[in-house]
Amino acid sequence: MLPTFAPDTTADRARALLESAAWTLVGTGDWAWVLASPDGSLAARVTPFDPAFRLFADACLAGPPNPFLVRVDDVVPLRHEGYVVVMERLHPADEDRAQGLVASLGVVSATDSPPPGATADLADHPDVVDLRRRIEDLLAEGARRFRLWGGADIRPGNILQTADGRLRLTDPLFVHGPTVFESIRDGRADLLGDFSRADLEDFLRIPAFVPGPETDALRTALDALDLDGHPLGAPDVDRP
Structure with missing residues (x-):
């Protein structure tokens, strides 16, 4: 059974809730973690931020089925732009x-x-x-x-x-994640206008970024960027 996720649930908390409900981690990519349901029939793809897969998953959910396209059963929002995609288990x-x-x-x-x-x-x-x-x-x-x-x-x-x-x-x-990374590192706020500060903070929480000095340096660089017309370092209002 899928746990209930409050709108302010983080991706890390969502993973913990799934694991406490006997879902098992079966894969980790650059952008997301994938857990399998206890009976092995479903998968939950958990990400703090991945706008491309969200575009794809929403289209799968809204559009007619296609036998060559993954079946998506639900897209559950998490904090900011994070989400869980519930879909058929694949191999x-x-x-x-x-x-x-x-x-x-x-x-x-x-x-x-x-x-x-x-x-x-x-x-x-x-x-x-x-x-x-x-x-x-x-x-x-x-x-x-x-x-x-x-x-x-x-x-x-x-x-x-x-x-x-x-x-x-x-x-x-x-x-293009590498360019997002480089733009944060190099202070190129002009290239990051499609994303809010909260988006980019969550981008730095995807699996590709492991805890350590390099990720800490990126967070420091992000703090120095003037994004969305906010004063430097001003927090974003959480979005559902």
């Missing part, structure tokens, strides 16, 4: 089949070259055509909304499969 996919789906989608990825030798056998499949259109629409929306938009991240590693072997696309979009 590593067969590499050749994953490469075939990437090639069939034919969406130019900003993170990887097309898999060598992969055949696009599903390129004209109606569900692949539909998924390609939906991803292209999301890419255009992300580019409109974020100046540090990364683009597509469609590669075999982001194709997973269900327990019975059905392929699912899971994480096809990204905001």
Whole structure:
């Protein structure tokens, strides 16, 4: 059973609540932690901040199902822009089949070259055509909304499969995290105008940033930035 999360719940607290309800940590990426439900049928993706996956998850939740797209059951808000995505539990996919789906989608990825030798056998499949259109629409929306938009991240590693072997696309979009990091480090407030101070504080709490001197230095650099028209160091009002 999914715990209840108050609007001011942090991502760390959400993970603790899930673990106390017998959900098990099964994966950690740069932006999020993933926990599996006690019966193994669901996953909860927990992040303090990841606007690209939120764009994708909201579209999955609102749009019609597609057999090549991960099933999202709920998006639960946490403190600021953090959230928990409740979705079907997936597993590593067969590499050749994953490469075939990437090639069939034919969406130019900003993170990887097309898999060598992969055949696009599903390129004209109606569900692949539909998924390609939906991803292209999301890419255009992300580019409109974020100046540090990364683009597509469609590669075999982001194709997973269900327990019975059905392929699912899971994480096809990204905001360019390294440039966000560099902009904080280098004092480039002019590049960070899409994000509030609270957003960026939570960005520094994603799994990619481990406790230590480097992360502490980034927090100090963030404190020195003039963001959102706030005086230096002024706190943001918490948003639900």
